[in-house]
């Protein structure tokens with residue numbers, strides 16, 4: 001199991017003051033020392049945190065494999081293909097969202113995804129598709145010849161927050177998940193079942209192609225163990241909760257503690 005540390009929010013903090021610090025590149029070396037297996041960045045179309053120059057410096061200097069998240073944006077994809085990170089993960093993007101809210105709608109963007117995956121293959125870059133844990137999406141990802149899928153754990157994570165944190169008593173309460181605890185627990189179990197089934201399906205060799213299976217979004221120190229223990233999921237990409245804890249304990253300790261929460265030695 002690999003921990004991919006998403007360092008977007010180091011850049012979010014830098015952008016709050018619009019100067020040069022904290023530098024996301026410095027985070028890469030701290031992450032390596034703390035036992036991270038990969039660095040993940042999202043080069044958003046609006047460049048709200050990570051900028052082109054961050055990606056360039058990080059891809060050129062990182063001692064860890066670099067996984068870049070990108071929307072189906074021709075200009076960004078061309079830029080990334082020229083830089084050749086180890087992997088590009090295609091994600092949906094909406095300008096107004098705070099974070100990536102759902103998985104890719106593969107059916108609606110089938111041709112465009114197919115062409116983009118071909119471009120990655122020609123550039124020698126591994127590919128992943130960020131999808132909701134739905135069987136139809138796994139079948140489409142296999143058909144398209146992606147190398148991997150990353151399963152969106154956002155619904156599971158939000159239900160855990162509503163069931164086990166104080167979120168429901170704050171202005172961030174998620175109204176359609178504000179259910180009695182027993183029902184929230186049932187929904188959490190349902191999410192875990194879907195994630196397990198999708199991980200199984202993605203990695204099984206029912207035809208010649210099997211996919212690698214990763215997961216991420218909203219994972220934190222409290223909810224990660226159940227996802228980390230799902231067979232066939234071999235990588236978790238985690239950002240917000242690690243950077244949030246790093247504010248208090250430092251980035252190195254925050255990553256070490258996340259590895260412990262994932263039961264990694």
Ligand code: PXP
Nearest residue numbers: 100130216217218237238239240
């Ligand atoms: N995986 C993907 C594809 C994402 O888009 C994100 C958010 O940028 C993450 C993982 C990390 O999510 P979080 O910051 O909630 O840990």
